[in-house]
Amino acid sequence: EDQVTQSPEALRLQEGESSSLNCSYTVSGLRGLFWYRQDPGKGPEFLFTLYSAGEEKEKERLKATLTKKESFLHITAPKPEDSATYLCAGLSGGYNKLIFGAGTRLAVHP
Amino acid sequence: DARVTQTPRDKVTEMGQEVTMRCQPILGHNTVFWYRQTMMQGLELLAYFRNRAPLDDSGMPKDRFSAEMPDATLATLKIQPSEPRDSAVYFCASGLDQGLQFFGPGTRLTVL
Numbered sequence: 001e002d003q004v005t006q007s008p009e010a011l012r013l014q015e016g017e018s019s020s021l022n023c024s025y026t027v028s029g030l031r032g033l034f035w036y037r038q039d040p041g042k043g044p045e046f047l048f049t050l051y052s053a054g055e056e057k058e059k060e061r062l063k064a065t066l067t068k069k070e071s072f073l074h075i076t077a078p079k080p081e082d083s084a085t086y087l088c089a090g091l092s093g094g095y096n097k098l099i100f101g102a103g104t105r106l107a108v109h110p
Numbered sequence: 111d112a113r114v115t116q117t118p119r120d121k122v123t124e125m126g127q128e129v130t131m132r133c134q135p136i137l138g139h140n141t142v143f144w145y146r147q148t149m150m151q152g153l154e155l156l157a158y159f160r161n162r163a164p165l166d167d168s169g170m171p172k173d174r175f176s177a178e179m180p181d182a183t184l185a186t187l188k189i190q191p192s193e194p195r196d197s198a199v200y201f202c203a204s205g206l207d208q209g210l211q212f213f214g215p216g217t218r219l220t221v222l
Contacts, residue, residue: 032209043114043201043213044153087153091209096141097166098211100153 002027004090006101013108016077021086021104024070029093033071035064036087038103044087047073078108112136114214116202122220128190131217133202134183142185143211144170144177145201153201159185160207192221 004025013019025033032051036044048057050066057064061082063074073086085105089098115134123129135142144156157177158166167177174193179185189196199218203211 034210036213041216043203043215046210046212049210096160096205096207096209097155097158098143098209102152 002090002092002099004088004099004101006086006088006104008104009102010105011107013075013078013106015079015108015110018074018076018078020075021073021106022070023073023088023101025088025090025099027090027092027099030090031093032091033066034089034091034098035071035073036089038085038087047086075106078106080108080110082106083108114202114204114212116200116214116217118217119215120218120220122222123192124222125193126191127221128188129192129196129219129221131187131200131202131219133185133187133204133214135185135202135204136212137183139204139206139212141205141207141211142179143203143205144185144187145203145213146198147201147216148198156187156200189219192219194221197221 007022032049035047038044048064053068055066061076065072085103087103089100117132140161142159146154156170159179162179176188197220199216201216203213205211
């Protein structure tokens, strides 16, 4: 069964304290690994797509990486505005269906 | 600025009533998804349309939920009759075949 697991469930950081979020996946014929950001009361907002092991993408303080079994979202020198829930999702090889993890709730305190 | 729109944003209803949620996908997108999000279950896929045809509704309780796309600019999700356990945030998303999905702001449903 296709599955995406995120850890930790919640993470509290001080402003400027870098860290990483983990997303491990077992998705048959993975066609892409997606990262979304979700703010309270809003829909998930697209951040990155990674397609092959070794690929990396960056956006401001965020960098996403992908291996054959997991993806990491690295946050460098986070700011309070980076506080949100971060969701990862695997695109199954069968058809156009995203398998979402439960998310990591990130809180960055000044 | 193209985005997915959903109405209503908030809905409070009583058990047994019919609820209809509407979604306008981004113009030109050929796939539409309905998700339900709760604290306990996270994001669950309810239904999936491609070129207005339903491809997968296995995540949807068949006896009370129905999803349709009467035209390319409108997707609907209906619950009849509604139950308190249906209380959740319902998201619509649209995309193209490459997999990337753009989400709407959601409809927060409360069934009393």
